[in-house]
Amino acid sequence: MSDAATNSGIQARFRLDYADFSLDVDLQLPGRGVTALFGHSGSGKTTLLRCVAGLERSGQGELTVNGERWQNNAQNLFVPPHRRPIGYVFQEANLFTHLSVRRNLEFGMRRVPAPQRRVALEQAVKLLGIDHLLERMPDRLSGGERQRVGIARALLTSPRLLLMDEPLAALDLKRKTEILPYLERLHDELDIPVLYVSHSPDEVARLADHVVLLEQGRAIAQGELRETLARLDLPTAFSDDAGVVVEGEIAGHDAHYHLTRLTFPGGEVLVSQRSEALGQRLRFRVHARDVSLALQRAEGSSITNLLPARVEAMVAADTPAHVLVRLDAGGTPLLARITRRSADQLAITPGQALWAQIKTVALLG
């Protein structure tokens, strides 16, 4: 089944037609890291994920994952889901209600031949912090706990591709913040490529390395996370939520003002004090709506985070009153959403040097 010519990455080409929806994608995805399938509900991201898992048999096309062919309708090849080395995390965990947490975890693990197991029960249990839940039944778990068990259960099949369908969507904010660190540890500690379906820009910004933007069953953009988020030609998907992701390094703590200094190519920002050590890397989001522009370095302003930047381009934003400006802050792309009136008053033109004033830095972590 192996094919030397396409030995890494995921090649996915799918066509599927329902009465009210069609999916038509042709994607080359990296075979490592977290790839976010991002879009509104109804954009086809879950359907695409189900096609990759083999749960959507009506999807026609081809699928090759790290050199292994899983589907090729032209050759009448369709590997059924239970023969694909995947882990699937469902939106609502989907635990077996007749089995205890331990038996749920063991369900997939026991069906994988011992020599192929690369994740130990203790390891998964520890990674997701569920050791105290092992003997419980699923109906005695909270939503967040259930989801963590679902993730551990998928990991225990030692998948070569982890598929996650909005694992946080059914949870409230508190539970989300409870699970996100576990997902980050997953990313850092296990080298399993992940396809992560989400409609939340924050989740994508925090977890993904690569992003595919889906709209009405088509992939309208894909690429490296930072680049894709800063693109101006993708307004509808992000609209009010437009913004960039920056990864900075902790360069210092200011004990007096309780602030932490984060540096990145092109500048630095001050954020509320963090507990992480110097040198630790943190991702943060800068929403376009939180960036204002000034021709001179503003004095006497309460905004502490000012970055010199150069205008790269400007397009209409989601409302007629606003424009979206793409800036280059010494190598770090930024987006600013300002009123059309301000743009005219400042006479914004590409190449212009000015100051970006960042009202809020949303730390992801």
Place this chain on the structure above:
Amino acid sequence: MPLDSVALAAIWLTFKLASVTTLVLLLIGTPIAWWLARTTSRMKGPIGAVVALPLVLPPTVLGFYLLVAMGPNGFIGQFTQSLGLGTLPFTFAGLVVGSVFYSLPFVVQPLQNAFEAIGERPLEAAATLRAGPWDTFFSVVLPLARPGFITASILGFAHTVGEFGVVLMIGGNIPGQTRVVSVQIYDHVEAMEYAQAHWLAGGMLLFSFLVLLVLYGSRLKQGWRG
């Protein structure tokens, strides 16, 4: 003596008939119910209706057709004769065949409901956890559908115990072979032996009540748990 040896033989025969019928029904009813619960075929409606027919047909109609079909010139009769088994009417095997048809909906429908209630999601979860279709059926569907199987068994058994018309049509009244309790009661009444009829009829009444009590009692408990 309230229950003589004739009555005991009838009770034993009834018990045997209901047990064998229930077993056969679970074996053939499960795939039918599974198919009905999962199919999107246009045949779902017609097949479902055929399965439900015994609910509305007079047992004599069912018994009449079975008698003809199992007779020397019927297609079942031709088949059993070609196997060297003779014909089925007025034998215990014939009674089992009749009872299986007669009680089919009482087994298929609870199973179908149970399978439908399970839905697609546990099956998909099992598939992504490396379980093939048969594995999934035995390790996920059967345990999740257990209440449905219990209901189906109880209803199938009880309904077979209560049959009369079909037995009379295809089984006749042969002691130890086809004379079940309901027929025995009829005989007693015909012979004006009301005392014996009372014992058997009262026993049936008590049995039926206890079966339904167990059935509804267990449903109530599940309601509390769920």
